[in-house]
Structure formats: structure tokens, C-alpha cells
Amino acid sequence: MQKTSQNLEIDKLDKEILSILIRDSGTPYTEIARKLLVSGGTIHVRMKKLQEMGVVQGNYLYINPGKVGYDVCAFLGIYLNKASEYKDAVREFEKIPEIVEMHYTTGTYTMFAKILCRDTNHLREVLNERVQIIKGVQRTETFISLQESIKRQIRLV
Secondary structure, eight states, rough: EEEEETSEEEEEHHHHHHEEEEEETOHHHHHHHHHSSSHHHHHHHHHHHHHHHTTSOOOOOOOGGGGGOOOEEEEEEEEESOOOGHHHHHHTTOTTTTTTEEEEEEOOOHHHEEEESSSSSHHHHHIIIITTSSTEEEEEEEEEOOOOOOOOOOOOO
């Protein structure tokens, strides 16, 4: 069994439930129960436990950005003047809806972001008029994604 940071245990059944839901999050609990030879109530109880533990966080609907007009995916390496400006910078970056992921990193960049834009003009606008003016941002380096090749959750079983 695997222990979480809260010292609660995740067992084989928990991992099997999560593995099924990772493949198809719309799988009804009754179908999961049937596949795993347990009751539907057991699945409900386990899922509630996994949510309380923070293992499962939220319920998300994935929208294909390209299908709704966001055709440019870019990654942005961000250099801050000082690491102490990180928290304030994050608060400002949170105000930019095109930034869909932000990571505090080691190595070359202080921060690394994923940005979704309608086109390259929109990307330039976001960079020049919203990102570059944030206090503490020394400079940025932009990488445009040509194709997403792999997108998946971590494999549990």
C-alpha cells in the first residue's frame, strides 16, 4: 500500500478505480463496481476518501483549444529579477486567462508557463501588453508548440 502525505493509505482497489477513471472519467460507478467485483457503494466511499485525501481534485471538462479558436500553444520561460518577486508575479500572471499552467522551476528560468492564444497576433499582444509589463519580469523566452504528441495522466497500475 502507498501512503499519502496525510498518512492515509491508497490500496490496490483505489488504484484500480483511478486507473479506470483516468481512461474514461465518465465511467459510471456502477460499471466500475461490476468490473472490480465490488458494490457501487464501495466505489462511492473510495472516491469520497480519495477526494478528501486530495488524491482526486475537482472534476474537469477538457475542451480542445483548437476547436474553439485557440490555435497557438506556446511555452514561456520567464526570468524574474529576484526570486523574492515570485509570489507577486504569480498573482499578476493569474490575471491573464491565456496562461493555463504556471510552474516555479529550477534551471534556466524562474518560471515556466503554458499559454493558449487564438493566433500569433494574440500571442504577441499577451506577451507585450500583459506579460512583459509585470513588475519583476526581467525577460521571457517563447517556444511555440507545433504539435502536442503526448497528453496523459500518470499511470497507477
